[in-house]
Amino acid sequence: MKNDFLLQIKELKASIDNKEILKGLSLEVKPGEIHAIMGPNGSGKSTLASVLTGREIATVTHGTVTFEGRNLLEMSPEERAREGIFLSFQYPIEIPGVSMVNFMKTAINEQRKHRGLEPLTASEFLRQMREKKELVEIDSALTNRSVNEGFSGGEKKKNEIFQMAMLEPRLALLDETDSGLDIDALRIVANGVNKIRRPDTSVIVITHYQRLLDYIVPDHVHVLYDGRIVRSAGPELALELEERGYDWIRKEAEVSAESWTTGQK
Amino acid sequence: MEKDQDKVLDEVTSGEYKYGFVTEIETDVIPAGLNEDVIRLISSKKEEPEWLLEFRLKAFRHWQTMKMPQWANLKIPEIRYQDIIFYAAPKQKIAPSSLSDVDPELLRTFDKLGIPLEEQKHLTGVAVDAVMDSISVKTTFRETLAEMGIIFCSFSEAVKEHPTLVQKYLASVVPHTDNFFASLNSAVFSDGSFCYIPKGVRCPMELSTYFRINASNTGQFERTLLIADEGSYVSYLEGCTAPMRDENQLHAAVVEIIAERGAEVKYSTVQNWYPGDKEGKGGIFNFVTKRGICKGDDSKISWTQVETGSAVTWKYPSCILRGDNSTGEFYSVAVTNNYQQADTGTKMIHIGKNTRSTIVSKGISAGHGQNSYRGLVKVLRKAESARNFSQCDSLLLGDRCGAHTFPYIEVDNPSAIVEHEATTSRIGEDQIFYCNQRGISTEDAIGLIVNGYAREVINKLPMEFAVEAQKLLQISLEGSVG
Ligand SMILES: Nc1ncnc2c1ncn2[C@@H]1O[C@H](COP(=O)(O)OP(=O)(O)OP(=O)(O)O)[C@@H](O)[C@H]1O
Ligand SMILES: [Mg+2]
Numbered sequence: 001m002k003n004d005f006l007l008q009i010k011e012l013k014a015s016i017d018n019k020e021i022l023k024g025l026s027l028e029v030k031p032g033e034i035h036a037i038m039g040p041n042g043s044g045k046s047t048l049a050s051v052l053t054g055r056e057i058a059t060v061t062h063g064t065v066t067f068e069g070r071n072l073l074e075m076s077p078e079e080r081a082r083e084g085i086f087l088s089f090q091y092p093i094e095i096p097g098v099s100m101v102n103f104m105k106t107a108i109n110e111q112r113k114h115r116g117l118e119p120l121t122a123s124e125f126l127r128q129m130r131e132k133k134e135l136v137e138i139d140s141a142l143t144n145r146s147v148n149e150g151f152s153g154g155e156k157k158k159n160e161i162f163q164m165a166m167l168e169p170r171l172a173l174l175d176e177t178d179s180g181l182d183i184d185a186l187r188i189v190a191n192g193v194n195k196i197r198r199p200d201t202s203v204i205v206i207t208h209y210q211r212l213l214d215y216i217v218p219d220h221v222h223v224l225y226d227g228r229i230v231r232s233a234g235p236e237l238a239l240e241l242e243e244r245g246y247d248w249i250r251k252e253a254e255v256s257a258e259s260w261t262t263g264q265k
Numbered sequence: 266m267e268k269d270q271d272k273v274l275d276e277v278t279s280g281e282y283k284y285g286f287v288t289e290i291e292t293d294v295i296p297a298g299l300n301e302d303v304i305r306l307i308s309s310k311k312e313e314p315e316w317l318l319e320f321r322l323k324a325f326r327h328w329q330t331m332k333m334p335q336w337a338n339l340k341i342p343e344i345r346y347q348d349i350i351f352y353a354a355p356k357q358k359i360a361p362s363s364l365s366d367v368d369p370e371l372l373r374t375f376d377k378l379g380i381p382l383e384e385q386k387h388l389t390g391v392a393v394d395a396v397m398d399s400i401s402v403k404t405t406f407r408e409t410l411a412e413m414g415i416i417f418c419s420f421s422e423a424v425k426e427h428p429t430l431v432q433k434y435l436a437s438v439v440p441h442t443d444n445f446f447a448s449l450n451s452a453v454f455s456d457g458s459f460c461y462i463p464k465g466v467r468c469p470m471e472l473s474t475y476f477r478i479n480a481s482n483t484g485q486f487e488r489t490l491l492i493a494d495e496g497s498y499v500s501y502l503e504g505c506t507a508p509m510r511d512e513n514q515l516h517a518a519v520v521e522i523i524a525e526r527g528a529e530v531k532y533s534t535v536q537n538w539y540p541g542d543k544e545g546k547g548g549i550f551n552f553v554t555k556r557g558i559c560k561g562d563d564s565k566i567s568w569t570q571v572e573t574g575s576a577v578t579w580k581y582p583s584c585i586l587r588g589d590n591s592t593g594e595f596y597s598v599a600v601t602n603n604y605q606q607a608d609t610g611t612k613m614i615h616i617g618k619n620t621r622s623t624i625v626s627k628g629i630s631a632g633h634g635q636n637s638y639r640g641l642v643k644v645l646r647k648a649e650s651a652r653n654f655s656q657c658d659s660l661l662l663g664d665r666c667g668a669h670t671f672p673y674i675e676v677d678n679p680s681a682i683v684e685h686e687a688t689t690s691r692i693g694e695d696q697i698f699y700c701n702q703r704g705i706s707t708e709d710a711i712g713l714i715v716n717g718y719a720r721e722v723i724n725k726l727p728m729e730f731a732v733e734a735q736k737l738l739q740i741s742l743e744g745s746v747g
Contacts, residue, residue, distance in 0.1 A: 053702050056694075077701035086702075093699040096690070097717030106713060107703035114704070146717070147699075163703065 005066075006031045006202050007052075007171060012063035013227075014051050021047045021058065023227035029171070031200040036213055036238060038206075039224035040246045045206045046090050048224070049173045053087045054080050067171070081107075082114035084170030088160035088177045090206075095147040100159075103147050104129065104166055111167060132165035136192040153180035161189050165196045172203045178212040190215030210242040225253050294353040294483070299346050301325065304452055307352045311421050311455075314428060324441035324451030331445045337579055337608040338637040338669055341550065342513070349515060351453045353483040394419060394458040394474045406470065416461040417472055420488050423459035430461055434492055438521040438556050438585070446517040446552040446579075450486045454519065457487035462497040462528075471727050473502040476518075484515040491521070493528035495561065500531040502730060513541075513576060517552045526561025526588065531569070533726050534582075535734055538574035540741075545604025545633075548576025555582035559591030559617075567594040568611065569725040571734045573741040576605060581639065583612035586620035586648075593622040596722040598734075600741050601634025601666065610640035610671075615651035615681070624655040627719050630666035631742055637669040644681040651681040659689040660718050662711070662742065712739040 007029040014022040021044045029035055037045055050058045052065065054077035065072040072080065095103070108128075109119040120128070133143060138158050148156050157177050164172055174193070178186055193216055197203065205216055213221075213235065221237040222229045225246070230253045231237065241249075295306055304325055308318040333344070394417065410417050416427060423431050441451040458474040476487060493499055503520075516538065524530050532555075541548025551574075557566035568582040584593030595611035613622035628636040636659065644651045659668030670687050692714055700710035716723065716735050723731050723738075 055698055055702075077698065078704050078706050081702050081704035089699070089702075093693075093695050095696050095699065095714060095717075097720065098713050099717070102713065102717070103700075103703070103705075106705050106709060107700075110704040110706070110709070167703065 004030060006033075006068060006200075007072075008064075008066045010064045012048075012051065012065060013061045014047060014058045015061055016047065016058050020061070021227055022051065024063070025224070025227065025229055026063075027222065027229060029202050029204065031170075031202055033220065034203045034205065034216060034218045036205045036207060036218040036221045036235075037224050037229075038208065038221065038238060038241055040250075043224045044227045045224055046175055049087055049090075049175050049206065052080075052173060053077055053085060078110070079114075081167075082111050086164050086167055086169035086172045088157070088164060088172065088174045090175040090179075092148050092151075092156040092160055094149045094151075096149045098147050100143045100145060100147055101129070104143075104163065107163075108166060128166065132162060135165050135195055136162045137188050138162045154182060154185050157181055158185060158189055161192050161196075165192065168196065168198070168201075170201060172201065173206070174203065174216075175206045176208070177205075178207055178209060186211065187215065210238050213238050223249055225249055228253075292353050294350050297348055297350045299325075299349070299351055299453065303351055307453060307455070310352065310354075311424075313424060316432060317424060320436070320441065321452050321454075324448050325453075327442050328445070328448035328452055331448060333445055337639070338635070338671070339577055339579065339606050339608050341577055344513075344515060344550065346449075350483045351486070352455060354455075394472075395477070410468070410470075413466055413469070414463040415466060415468055416459065418459055420454075420457040420459045420490065423490070427459070427461070430492065431459070431490065434490055434521070434523055436521075438523065438558050439519050439554050444554060447519050447554040450488060450517050450519045450554070453484075454486045454488040457489040457518070458491075459489070460491045460499065460501065462493045462499045464494045465496045466494075467497065468499040471500050471502055473504065475504045484517065486516075487518045489518070489520040491530060491532070491557075492523045493525060493530045493564075495525045496527040497525075498529045500533070500727060502533045502535070502727060504535050504537065513548060513550050515550050515552070516575075518554070520553070520555040520582075522555075522557030522566055524557065524559050524561065524564035524566050524591075527563045528561065529565040529567075530557065531567045532557070532582070533730065534568075534570040534572070535726075535730060535737065536570065536572045536574050536578070537737060539576075540574045540605050541576040541603065543603045543632075545576070548605070549574065550577045551575035551580065552577075553580040555580065556585065556612075557583070557593075558585040559588050559593065559620075561591075562588040562617070563590045564588050565592040565594075567592075567596070567725070569594075569596045569722065570598070570609075571719075571722070571726070571737065572597070572599040572607060572609060573737050575607075578605075578607040578609055580609045581611055583614070584622065585614045585616065586622065586651075587616045588620075589617040590619045590621075591617055592620070595622075595624045595626070595640075596725045597625070598627045598629065598719040598722045598738070599636055600629045600738060601631070601636045602741055603632040603634065605632075606635045608637040608639055610638045612641040612643070613653060615642075615644040615648040615653070618647070618649040618651075620648055620651050622651075622653045624653070624657070625721055626655075626657045627722055628657075628659045628668050629662070629715060629718070629738075629742065630659070630668050631662040632666060634666045635669070636667065637671060639671040639673075641673040641675070642683055642685075643674075644676045644678050644683065646677040648678050649680050651678060651683075653681075653683045655683075655685045657685070657687045658718070659687075660715070661689065661691045708739075711742055715739065715742060 005028050009027040012022050012025045039045055047058050060073055105125055136158055142155055157180055190212055218235050221233055223231040304321050439447050441448055460472055462468050522530050538549035538551055559566055566584050572578055586593050593613050599607045599609050601607050611624055624640055626638045628638055630636040638657045642653045657670050672685050674683055697707055697710050715738050723734055726734055
């Protein structure tokens, strides 16, 4: 039977240091769809990104995750990346001494090897670098430096999207890519994402604000609250959240949690 | 998480030492132990002149009054000198005149090590002196070099053929009383390389010596003497390996460099002695005295070392900057993994005016490795306007290893400018994960980070060897972070 979901998360529970953070989360993403995940600080948004990319800090205790029908949780972080899962980090990491060029070349060629392709020639690689740099309007001075070393907050975010452009993922997870960007940079980066996307590229946008969603228009908006998705709707939900905050969601969630526990009795 | 880290750290052992084989060859060995008779025996086996025997005996008598130095940050089991064999030579003619005189088993050994001794097969632009245990097996390209007046041969041959040069310069930089291991070497040294570059000659190829310890229970004590006459230039490279054995083996070498006025010497080492197994069993004890003197004005000596091997490394390649405007450089990458220990650094002694020195030391520790930088910058009273810049960085992989820095600065001239910078960093799991998330495996991520960190030093190596050194760094750290 053909599965038409790119990503399918069922009843996912995950803990950090024995504390349950994701408490039964389900989400389905079809090819080409854009999903926005919003929710208060500490609700588990970045933890979800960690679980999907295989970062060891979170331990999955329950549930399943499939990517193109395959069990994602069995795959190593690098294999997931080579299969086309890309994370734009909320806090990109600095790697002093490793040049962006060397880093990107290694990453691209690993991905190509995984797909049975020859490594890129130096000139083809440099051509791509140039082309993708223009796409996100990133300064050559940055790509000539060590990975993220000494980059400003906004430069780091731009650099994440530049890497996304180079790697052309199937599924991009953008964890608060808008935070730290000035107004112009926000527009450039968001339009960059739109240009990078192919019709079947799926994106999960984690954000606190509507402003990013003005550019990257979601098909679905979800509210993650206390480790669960408590509400899903169309793009209008983001506007409503912007206006009303999370209080009403909180109340609703608590009520439903209560009724659930009373139901158990 | 800790478990995973343990698992990955255990995989360190998968970084197999590739050079651990033993060559089965008939070897001329003398009985273990050390006394004046042994020294006389070594000297007579090498058919040495009387003055050299006297030098050896003088050094031996002095050595007997000395004690093994204790100041280094190293834990070394007692070395029993009476159990060591001080001379072992593959049975063959000393200094074979042609390749057909060399035992084919020896040729195969060096082939296997990637050091073909047939000149036509060799990397163009590199001349090699191959030393196995106590003797030099073969020196390539001698005739080509001789046409330019360059002498490149084994130390033993130099004693026979160029005795005045040897007598003039031997122990002129490292006297027989210098330190415990230098005195021991002066008493029992076996073979090594000798090199003389005449006035105004730029040596057209890299000169290199490849040292191989083969026989068991044997110490290797080589002696290298490098003389660059006025206005000459030479780039010299030293490589070394040894079989894997359960017992520790002693290597105590002395290297002396003399740079006359306007001369420049680049001395590079890729040290890959057997480091012992993952439990710390076996491996080479490497106690080396390397020193160069910038004797004339405007001369320059540059040491570059990539140290990945040995169970214990004790080594401080140094420069005496006697000529005015002379320059000393020290670029070092030292890796300690598993139970390896290294106490290494340099001494820069500023004597002349406007002398300059640069020290760049990059320590990398993994597993239970302990890595110490020890360096002295000394500016004497007459050294007007001396300048030194030192940069000592440490990189840690995992949390069971250690890095230590011991800089000593002694300045007797107020015009001197001495700068010292030090950093310590750790390869973090988050850096590794960031690479993983871009499709780069953990091994490759470590390789990228370590080679990036060591680049400044690796870049100083001659091209062909830089690539080798990069691979070596990655292999010696295979799987060492989780
Ligand atoms: N390494 C960690 N160790 C301990 N607790 C952690 C760790 N990482 C996350 N947590 C905890 O897990 C919970 C969820 O964190 P997470 O980063 O997923 O939230 P978030 O929804 O992304 O928040 P924000 O909007 O502030 O980015 C928080 O309570 C946080 O403190
Ligand atoms: Mg977050």
